[in-house]
Amino acid sequence: xxxxxxxxxxxAASPGxxxxxxxxxxxxVSYMHWYQQxxxxxxxxxxxxxxxxxxxxxNRFSGSGSGTSYSLTINSMETEDAATxxxxxxxxxxxxxxAGTKLELK
Amino acid sequence: QVQLKExxxxxxxxxxxxxxxxxxxxxxxxxxxxxxxxxxxxKGLEWIxxxxxxxxxxxxxxxxxxxxxxxxxxKSQVLLKMNSLQTxxxxxxxCARSYYYSGEDYFDYWGQGxxxxxxx
Numbered sequence: 527x528x529x530x531x532x533x534x535x536x537x538a539a540s541p542g543x544x545x546x547x548x549x550x551x552x553x554x555v556s557y558m559h560w561y562q563q564x565x566x567x568x569x570x571x572x573x574x575x576x577x578x579x580x581x582x583x584x585n586r587f588s589g590s591g592s593g594t595s596y597s598l599t600i601n602s603m604e605t606e607d608a609a610t611x612x613x614x615x616x617x618x619x620x621x622x623x624x625a626g627t628k629l630e631l632k
Numbered sequence: 633q634v635q636l637k638e639x640x641x642x643x644x645x646x647x648x649x650x651x652x653x654x655x656x657x658x659x660x661x662x663x664x665x666x667x668x669x670x671x672x673x674x675k676g677l678e679w680i681x682x683x684x685x686x687x688x689x690x691x692x693x694x695x696x697x698x699x700x701x702x703x704x705x706x707k708s709q710v711l712l713k714m715n716s717l718q719t720x721x722x723x724x725x726x727c728a729r730s731y732y733y734s735g736e737d738y739f740d741y742w743g744q745g746x747x748x749x750x751x752x
Contacts, residue, residue, distance in 0.1 A: 568745050
């Protein structure tokens with residue numbers, strides 16, 4: 527099973543600040559997918575196939591990476607971006623998720 | 633539009649069997665797979681099981697002996713059964729549409745979830 531390690535576990539960012547979340551895989555994967563989960567809500571697909579934004583996702587978000595190292599970047603933090611972000615790999619059975627990064631507004 | 637909705641009992645006694653239903657609309661179960669993913673309170677996401685468009689199934693190996701996933705295409709429903717429930721199975725259970733392409737799988741639509749509490 528591929529283990530995904532996300533860092534940091536928790537972070538706070540000020541409006542306008544650039545934010546980078548990372549996800550490292552224990553073995554190489556073809557793509558990384560990211561989900562946003564706001565408090566009390568179900569997860570939403572946010573970035574798929576490493577760098578493609580899901581429908582409705584603002585273009586201040588971007589994704590990059592390859593092999594075992596991937597990242598999600600917010601170019602300029604906004605209030606509505608406060609949430610928990612999970613990475614997920616679907617290249618190798620079974621699907622696995624990272625433990626999440628909780629992003630708070632400073 | 634694509635929708636998934638979970639239903640099931642909110643409270644189950646330890647050692648009993650849990651039965652959950654995911655009713656989908658806006659797509660066909662013969663065209664897309666559906667997975668179950670759970671989330672214990674305050675914790676992360678865990679993939680549990682999937683049923684694919686062709687009807688084949690996959691299970692989380694840690695839970696496989698206790699799980700059964702099936703579908704009723706005429707009702708657009710996916711059914712999950714988990715036996716021998718323990719308190720550690722207390723969680724929000726989500727169903728999600730699996731987008732599978734060329735060996736890659738991710739979840740593009742999610743239901744609202746159903747909270748299951750295991751307690752006597």
